[in-house]
Amino acid sequence: MYFNMTRNLFLFVFFFNSLILFSQKKRINIDSIIKFDNYNVFKNISYGPDKKNTLDLWIADSKLKSPFVIYIHGGGFGAGSKNAAYSKNNFKRIKRLLENKISFATIDYTFKNNEDFLFSSFNDAKRALQFLKFNSEKYNLLRDRVALMGASAGATSSLWIGLQDDMSDKNSSDPVLRESTKVSCIVGMAAAHSLNLKRWKDMANVDEAYLKSIFKKYLGKMDAEKWVQKSFDDNYISEVDFFEKMDTDDPPIFIVNYGKNRKPKNIADFHHNPLHAKVLKQRADSLNIKNVVYAPGIGIIDKSRQGVVEFIIENLN
Numbered sequence: 001m002y003f004n005m006t007r008n009l010f011l012f013v014f015f016f017n018s019l020i021l022f023s024q025k026k027r028i029n030i031d032s033i034i035k036f037d038n039y040n041v042f043k044n045i046s047y048g049p050d051k052k053n054t055l056d057l058w059i060a061d062s063k064l065k066s067p068f069v070i071y072i073h074g075g076g077f078g079a080g081s082k083n084a085a086y087s088k089n090n091f092k093r094i095k096r097l098l099e100n101k102i103s104f105a106t107i108d109y110t111f112k113n114n115e116d117f118l119f120s121s122f123n124d125a126k127r128a129l130q131f132l133k134f135n136s137e138k139y140n141l142l143r144d145r146v147a148l149m150g151a152s153a154g155a156t157s158s159l160w161i162g163l164q165d166d167m168s169d170k171n172s173s174d175p176v177l178r179e180s181t182k183v184s185c186i187v188g189m190a191a192a193h194s195l196n197l198k199r200w201k202d203m204a205n206v207d208e209a210y211l212k213s214i215f216k217k218y219l220g221k222m223d224a225e226k227w228v229q230k231s232f233d234d235n236y237i238s239e240v241d242f243f244e245k246m247d248t249d250d251p252p253i254f255i256v257n258y259g260k261n262r263k264p265k266n267i268a269d270f271h272h273n274p275l276h277a278k279v280l281k282q283r284a285d286s287l288n289i290k291n292v293v294y295a296p297g298i299g300i301i302d303k304s305r306q307g308v309v310e311f312i313i314e315n316l317n
Contacts, residue, residue, distance in 0.1 A: 028086055028088050030043075030056075033091070040059040040061070042059070042139070043056050045057060047128045048124060050110050052110050053109070053127070054082070054108050055082065055108070057103065057105045058103060058104040059139065060100075061098065061099075061101075062140075064140075066101050066103045066140065067103070067142050067146065067184070067316035068147075069102060069104050070105045070106075071085045071104065071154070072149070072151075072153075073108075073150070074150065074152030074153045074154045076153055076218070078112055078220075079111070080153075081108055082107050100313050102317075105132060107124075109121050109128070114226070114227075121153070121157060122157055129146065129179075129183070130176050130180075131179075133146070133179040144184075146184055147185045147186070148161060149188075149308075150188060151190060152190045155187075155189050156192045158188055159191055159253075162250070162251055163186070163246050164181070164242055168180045184315050184316055185312065185315035185316070186254070187311065187312065188254070188255050189257075191255055192271050192276050193283070194241055194276075194279075195237075195240045196237045198232065206264070214266055214267055215231065246289070248288055251289075251315070252290035252291065252292075252311075252315050253290075255294070255295075256294045257272060257276055257277035257295045258296065259272055260274065261298050274296075277293050277295035278295060278300060280293065281293040
């Protein structure tokens with residue numbers, strides 16, 4: 001029995017390490033790979049008005065229309081780029097998706113600011129999704145078979161889009177914004193379960209003053225008084241949060257939050273706490289939303305042992 005437990009633990013650690021996508025710093029030279037393997041790739045496509053509204057799109061080698069994945073990088077809504085998708089191990093996974101006739105996009109987006117804080121990032125990611133749906137004929141994509149995938153801030157953006165009702169604006173003068181925001185599945189690495197900081201406080205069992213002090217440090221040179229006040233305002237919370245909007249019609253979710261449960265020292269500790277995964281799983285289970293969740297630091301290991309690529313293939317094909 002002890003041998004089997006040890007063996008299973010070893011196998012899971014090996015498996016779990018293979019799940020940590022889009023976190024490695026060593027990146028490949030994408031231009032050389034495109035040239036060497038002759039992929040059908042569109043680089044730096046403009047999907048919106050800002051100079052940061054660009055994406056790379058890797059088209060699956062298929063004469064038929066393909067499902068697609070949109071990757072949203074992390075960086076605390078204040079750093080990072082679409083090139084985060086291009087580490088050596090991550091590119092192997094991109095190749096597996098392409099080999100399974102699934103196209104792949106990675107996006108840049110604007111960062112948090114004093115005008116609307118996180119909404120610039122969220123709305124850029126939403127627009128990238130709608131842009132690719134709007135241009136599905138041009139790029140030979142299946143507009144109704146889409147996965148959102150992200151790490152850290154990108155994971156939370158993915159949940160913000162995917163766990164809400166359709167956010168299309170049918171009356172918009174911009175045809176892109178008339179497109180549906182519904183997706184087939186969501187993958188979140190180090191995601192937050194909510195953007196209601198009151199929930200974070202209760203989850204981590206810290207007092208409000210402690211949470212606010214950490215949040216102010218995260219805001220940096222922004223108007224801390226303005227955004228601390230807004231972030232605890234019920235009207236703002238109803239706009240920014242997605243947790244209470246989860247319902248039985250939501251798509252399957254794949255969540256991995258590594259690390260241990262400890263008193264957070266900064267906003268990253270808060271955002272990456274494995275308890276987020278636990279709360280998301282509890283909520284998904286209560287609503288009968290299909291989920292695969294890993295938070296080994298607090299003992300949550302999905303019985304399926306399903307990996308990210310397998311999850312995406314299953315839910316897009």
